[in-house]
Amino acid sequence: MKTTFQYDHYYQYEELKKNLEFFAGKYPDLCQLEVICVTPKKRNVYGVTVTNTKTGDALSKPAFHCDGNHHAGEVTGSMACMHLMDYLLSNYGSDPEITHLLDTMTFYFVPRLSPDGTEAWFTTPYTIRSSDRKHSDVKGGIREEDLDGDGVIRMMRIPTPYGAWKKDTENPASMKPRDPGDREGEFYDIYPEGYLEPFDGDENLKTRQTDLSLNFNRNYPFGWQPEERQPGAGKYPLSEPETHALADWIINHPNICCVATNHTSGGVILYPPGTKPSAQGNPDDIKAFIAIANMCKEEMGYEPLNIFDSFIADQANYDSGAFDDWCYQSQGIPAYTIEYWDLPKRCGAPYDYHKRAKETREEQMTRFNAMLKWIQENAPEDVIPWKAFDHPTFGKVEIGGFNYKFTVQNAPKHLLKEIMEQSTKFLIRYAKAAPQLVLEDLKAEKIGDQVYKVSVIAGNTGYLPTNLTDVTLNLKKDKPVTVTISGGELKLGKETEEIGSLSGYSRTASGPMYGNLSTRYNAPARKKITWVINAKPGTKITVKASHCKAGQAEASVTLA
Numbered sequence: 001m002k003t004t005f006q007y008d009h010y011y012q013y014e015e016l017k018k019n020l021e022f023f024a025g026k027y028p029d030l031c032q033l034e035v036i037c038v039t040p041k042k043r044n045v046y047g048v049t050v051t052n053t054k055t056g057d058a059l060s061k062p063a064f065h066c067d068g069n070h071h072a073g074e075v076t077g078s079m080a081c082m083h084l085m086d087y088l089l090s091n092y093g094s095d096p097e098i099t100h101l102l103d104t105m106t107f108y109f110v111p112r113l114s115p116d117g118t119e120a121w122f123t124t125p126y127t128i129r130s131s132d133r134k135h136s137d138v139k140g141g142i143r144e145e146d147l148d149g150d151g152v153i154r155m156m157r158i159p160t161p162y163g164a165w166k167k168d169t170e171n172p173a174s175m176k177p178r179d180p181g182d183r184e185g186e187f188y189d190i191y192p193e194g195y196l197e198p199f200d201g202d203e204n205l206k207t208r209q210t211d212l213s214l215n216f217n218r219n220y221p222f223g224w225q226p227e228e229r230q231p232g233a234g235k236y237p238l239s240e241p242e243t244h245a246l247a248d249w250i251i252n253h254p255n256i257c258c259v260a261t262n263h264t265s266g267g268v269i270l271y272p273p274g275t276k277p278s279a280q281g282n283p284d285d286i287k288a289f290i291a292i293a294n295m296c297k298e299e300m301g302y303e304p305l306n307i308f309d310s311f312i313a314d315q316a317n318y319d320s321g322a323f324d325d326w327c328y329q330s331q332g333i334p335a336y337t338i339e340y341w342d343l344p345k346r347c348g349a350p351y352d353y354h355k356r357a358k359e360t361r362e363e364q365m366t367r368f369n370a371m372l373k374w375i376q377e378n379a380p381e382d383v384i385p386w387k388a389f390d391h392p393t394f395g396k397v398e399i400g401g402f403n404y405k406f407t408v409q410n411a412p413k414h415l416l417k418e419i420m421e422q423s424t425k426f427l428i429r430y431a432k433a434a435p436q437l438v439l440e441d442l443k444a445e446k447i448g449d450q451v452y453k454v455s456v457i458a459g460n461t462g463y464l465p466t467n468l469t470d471v472t473l474n475l476k477k478d479k480p481v482t483v484t485i486s487g488g489e490l491k492l493g494k495e496t497e498e499i500g501s502l503s504g505y506s507r508t509a510s511g512p513m514y515g516n517l518s519t520r521y522n523a524p525a526r527k528k529i530t531w532v533i534n535a536k537p538g539t540k541i542t543v544k545a546s547h548c549k550a551g552q553a554e555a556s557v558t559l560a
Helices: 013-026 075-091 096-104 115-123 241-251 283-300 307-311 323-331 361-378 413-431 470-474
Strands: 031-038 044-050 063-068 106-110 141-144 155-159 165-167 175-177 188-192 194-197 256-264 268-271 303-306 335-340 383-391 395-402 437-448 451-460 482-486 489-492 496-498 509-513 516-521 526-534 540-547 551-558
Touching: 013 031, 013 044, 013 075, 013 115, 031 241, 044 075, 044 241, 063 075, 063 413, 075 096, 075 106, 075 115, 075 256, 075 335, 075 413, 096 413, 106 241, 141 188, 155 383, 165 188, 175 361, 241 323, 256 323, 256 413, 268 283, 268 307, 283 303, 283 335, 283 413, 283 470, 303 307, 323 335, 335 413, 361 383, 361 395, 437 540, 437 551, 451 482, 451 540, 451 551, 482 526
Parallel strands: 063 106, 063 256, 256 335, 268 303
Antiparallel strands: 031 044, 044 106, 141 194, 155 188, 155 395, 165 175, 268 335, 383 395, 437 451, 451 526, 482 496, 482 540, 489 526, 509 516, 540 551
């Protein structure tokens, strides 16, 4: 796929900023760059608008939104935004499909929501959820730290007769769970590489909770819960400047029809609702969600999963305050969370998300060893064997294992381009599901002296209805399609007619029936509007249709 920049590495802040500024400078008619938020560390959160402004204002066209890096270390998500943006801009004018797409649609991007946290993730060994702002203050336990100075926090095994692990003689780079009957031998505890921070009242070790646990994807208003129920949620909904800016971005662009929020990892595409079973959702919405997600399965091999039914492990305490649920259940916009990169599947030991909670220890260890073997063979620079280290508290310990950041959390760099090209193919197909207004069969019939009956059919040729989802109807947030006539004196009808919502072909009932293929009934995607006007022959009559989600259409006829 033709792009301007290379996708063989992950972009840090300055490179991402430079590339965005390049696009805005090179394609002024196609790309507008703005700062939607300045972070506490004075980095910019960028919003990017991509469309051909010569064919209409960005807000006048149906739009697709794509964002990345709600979570600091999930940098594949921001690269997916950059690759799609790059492909659209680099191929405009030479590729008819892309040219038509930018002539008739708008693409919005917020490629990196957490520039402070992501930059800290890149430049330190620490795992960071969203921001590098201190969030938790839990004391005591083993605090993650890069003890040997290689820039990576790996596993640390500590000899102890209380340990639950023992060496794997057949696979020295791994470990084995201690059998229930093991009494003799060397046993170990395994913790993240780090220091012991003393804590009172317990001689048993534990991993200390990180201070950097603020989770932007738990900070949105729909279903928000406080810290006691939802760790990482923040002080109150949209308490963080970054999430507040993104919510404003969505609301201030009422033409957004589809949302893709990009994360890692898992190799799945998640659709809402995430707060209740899909069986309690809107059936037509769920049907449409699955059909769109199946395109991701075709392009990327990612399994479609409902968030609540299949992805969350604890349905009683489901993840709350998520961006995708806010988009769908509060704004009525279809929203997918794409979990890029799937190391377990690559190594032949995929998760079965439907049975994940019931996995045995043996199944988990089989997957771990398969992943370790794959990393040793495909990314040997990211894994080291166990090596001795003198720990200031525990004495002789050993440090080893792989670099989680670029093997499990994100793909090794040499695979990034492949994944980005698959992603862009899907995201373009997803964007095309947006509603699209058309005007058909404009007629002017003379019914008297300088009196004409004018009629037109306004339609939506898109997959999604103009109201996008049934949730929009339930929320009473749907806006009517308006059709306006000009060029004569009205005798019957209104200059601007409001015709309600137009369905999309996602709502058409079709399929095999009694051995044949059948369209049982069309979705109500078209409506006829009629006026009576007084005008002289030769007068040009113009009809315009518009809708905030479905764009605009125009047609004219000259009276005979």
